[in-house]
Amino acid sequence: MGKEPQENSDLLAVNNKPQINGNARHRDDEEIAHGPPDGGLRAYAVILGSFLTNGIVFGVINSYSVIYSFFVKQLVLEGVSNLTAVLGGSIATAALIISSFVSHSLDALYFTYGIMFGMGASLAYTPSLAILGHYFKKHLGLANGIVTIGSSVFTVILPPVMEYMLTNYGLEWLFRLLAVFAFGVALCGLLFKPSPMLSVKPIRADDSCKARMKSVINTEIWRNRKYKLWALSMPIALLGYFVPYVHIKEFIMDSFHDVNYNLPLQCIAITSGLGKLLFGFIADHPRINRIMMQQISFYVIGTLTIILPFVKSFPLLVTISLGMGLFDGGVITLIGPVAFELCGASHGAQAIGCMLGLAAPSLSIGPPVAGFLHGLKKDYTVPFVLAGIFPLIGASLMCVIRCQKSQPEPPESNGHALTMISADSDT
Secondary structure, eight states, rough: OOOSSSSSTTOOOOOOOOOSSOHHHHHHHHHOOOOOOOOSSHHHHHHHHHHHHHHHHHHHHHHHHHHHHHHHHHHHHTTTTTTHHHHHHHHHOOOOOHHHHHHHHHHHHHIIIIHHHHHHHHHHHHHHHHHGGTTTTTTTTHHHHHHHHHHHHHHHHHHHHHHHHHHHHHHHHHHHHHHHHHHHHHHHHHTTOOOGGGOOOOOOOOOOOOHHHHHHOOOGGGGHHHHHHHHHHHHHHHTTTHHHHHHHHHHHHOSSSSTTTTTTHHHHHHHHHHHHHHHHHHHSTTTTHHHHHHHHHHHHHHHHHHGGGOOOOOOHHHHHHHHHHHHHHHHHTTTHHHHHHHGGGEEEEEEEEHHHHHHHHHHHHHHHHHOOOHHHOOOOOOHHEEEEEEHHHHHHHGGGGGGGGOOOOOOBTTTHHHEOOOGGGGG
């Protein structure tokens, strides 16, 4: 079987070691795998499953401001302290079925509507991005764009649905409806199996404890300086990411009257979808610097977030929301392609998961800190300005990545005959 053309950094490399049984050629024919198919029924089913997973997970999270406003009203009526309201607003997801039965207990919701669903969402989200690298290479950016647009579609759809459910059926039945969506995520997970065309057989079995640990905990990605810089810059850039999503409705209610309070959030969602398709399509061009595109997106989002609290015109606020959504699409869509570019397809899943793990505290801390600062002076100027500064800092730190020398991966990884060469080898 012919070799793959050496044109991209994540090309397949075959380790042709001599075989003891003399059937080297036969083993080679069995072990050489093709590249990602870039199409086909199974690949499109994976895109659909990833689309729904991203849509449901982030649709619920991005629409949190609807429930947050409800919580604030309830807490005021019940006379609960401001600190409790801030802590309650900081927990951004939950185990929805259990939450429907404990919806009148805020203490219980800290665990169910916060920790349990948050853990489940994170476990579902990372594979939905990592699996794309097993089915797409040439069109990986566009595939990520199509998948991540799911969050935009559901962010447009869910707020009015959630408002309707809260008004007519109460918080309990809202949680139960969202639980049905969450069950759909579990069904979509059944689609996330690596392509059979990429499966390989190990040349030798290594049952040592060290080998087993390496199969579970991959340390190879942390030897890549470019990845380390990117993975450490992203949590800083994402520190204020959820602040507009969680607090923009309360900000509008404080600053404007007789307007559609959900419109700016829906505008962010709509243009975010367009941005994901646009940035995903552009990212597939071989001469495009994906990290630089992500930097530009962070610079624009940070600047617009800083401007947000000073806006006195609702049409201008809507315009800013449209801009924030467009470049938000660039930030989210490029996570997968950048990780695969820096670490190669063999380590892409770990690269995405580790970065998101590092970013999780930042994403969680931003909204409650913003709520606490708002509670001190009843003003959103300082919270939004601080939320906008961190994307500027994170994007600036990414400039150092271009100063690092490329580090090609070793030719063998985890004892498999087939390995993926790091993207750094061609940059």
